[in-house]
Amino acid sequence: MSRYRLNLFIQPEHARRLDELAAKKGVSKSSIVAAALASWLSPDAGDRREAAMAKRLDRLSRQFERLERDQSIQIETLALFIRYYLTVSAAVPEAHQDAARAQGRARFEQFIEQLGRRLLRGRSLVRDVIEEMQPPDHAIGERLDEVAAQAEEHGL
Template sequence: MSRARLNIFIEPEHAKRLDRLAVHKGVSKSAVVAAALASFLSPDDGDQREAAIAKRLDRLSRQFDRLERDQNVLIETVALYVRYFLTVSIPVPEGQQDAARAQGRARYVQFIEQLGRHLQRGRSLVREVHEEIEPEAEPLPVGQGEPEEAADGPAV
């Protein structure tokens, strides 16, 4: 195959990088430039890049949709709990407030410990709610719920 000779001028830094790359790859500088030029001029290159970007955007959109759904579940859970708590809670008499605060601190410590165990097992309230609401839906990706093996102990 015959090749056309070109005399080109490039920046000194580009020349240094070209030399290093050619030595590193064990090929001539002409081979590196030819490969770069072929890649740049390839009509499929733009299509491949666009397809890769579209695939990433689709994945990000699905992740965003899951985050939005999970956030809505969490917001509604907290709102429902607050409504329930405010409905059933009675005011604590002045003389019993110290005991109520101590009991509240103890319950909070117990809650944090149980939450820590729940999270260490990889369990997810959002996943459990999602599975109860839509049992036929495709399972959530790894990292979005609990592992396959069942965890022992009470769930939060």
């Protein structure tokens, strides 16, 4: 079997790692490069790379779909809350506007503090409420699973 001589330029870091691997395995650098090249050029190597890439893309697609579904649920939840709040909130008379603004600022600051504490703890309010209110038969969790499955079926 004849061989061809090649002069290649590689990154210094790759050369160092090639030297280390050859010394560790007790083989020539040429045999390592030849094996790597054979693996890269083999027909099934491309299939393996494509399969690995497809698997990763599928996983990323599923993650993106879950994120999109969760975002849709969050937007819908916020919209429903805003509609409810605007429906039940009474207008503040002009004479009480300054006091209402001051109270609003105080409440908002309290909200931001609570949000910061929750984010630092890394816990979800929804999960906390579910755990606190969960009946023995786990009906709430099962219902949430059903709703999530239905939302997923409808592309939410």
